[in-house]
Amino acid sequence: MPDSARAAVISDIHGNLPALEAVLADVRRAGIDVVWCLGDLVGYGAQPNECVALAAEACAVCLVGNHDLVVLDRLDIATFSPNAALAARWTRSELGADARAFLNGLSASNTDQPIGLFHGSPRDPVWEYVLSPGLAAECIDSMDSRVGAVGHSHVALYFTSDASGEASGEPAASGAQIEIADGGWLLNPGSVGQPRDGDARAAWLEIDLAGWRATWRRSEYAVDEAAEAIREAGLPAALADRLYYGQ
Ligand code: ZN
DSSP states (O other): OOTTOEEEEEOOOTTOHHHHHHHHHHHHHTTOSEEEEOSOOSSSSSOHHHHHHHHHHHOSEEOOOHHHHHHTTSSOGGGSOHHHHHHHHHHHHHOOHHHHHHHHTOOSEEOSSSSEEESSOSSOTTTOOOOSHHHHHHHHHHOSSSEEEEOSSOOOEEEEEOTTOOEEEEEOOTTOEEEOSSSEEEEEOOOSSSOOSSOOSEEEEEEETTTTEEEEEEEOOOHHHHHHHHHHTTOOHHHHHHHHHTO
């Protein structure tokens, strides 16, 4: 990877193909060098195989998330809400051999890149949600890298902590840009396929690895197409409806 590289970080695609296609088109238009995916490629949405194939082709690094692991039967489905469990069972029955093999080969963290990549958190890459500054500070302390990216919560946000361990953080709206040249950072791109921060557009994060600048992006996509596919698959209507509200 060149020193001037820019990376796109994406996460929580959840079988939403129109959203993933829209994000990758914007990433290409922006001339970004590399795409890193933080996991949860499937679950909730109606096009799991297509999403896994596209992510496998487009992403230099792809992590596995808790929803992927439940679908692979490597985590207990009893931890899921009723609709999440229904969607996971449906995805199990739909998932082809290629997608299954690809997901089975992935890990929930990758610390071989210029920033640390984790599905949930640096301490517990599968399960932990990083949603408070105090917890983020502990996570930043536990990282070998100065900057890390996490998904899992479906909320675009960032946390930072300075040398004294003082931590702060806030949600990152579309277009938010921060300098990350100093201090410890945990960045969440938000979710491609099921945003939960009130903005229905697909979320992703651009990182300038030379200038150490992070910019949160949103991509418009055909929500109707993703919602229609969910209804046609016979999945709960609530999973289609929430896409319109970004909740
Ligand atoms: Zn997720």
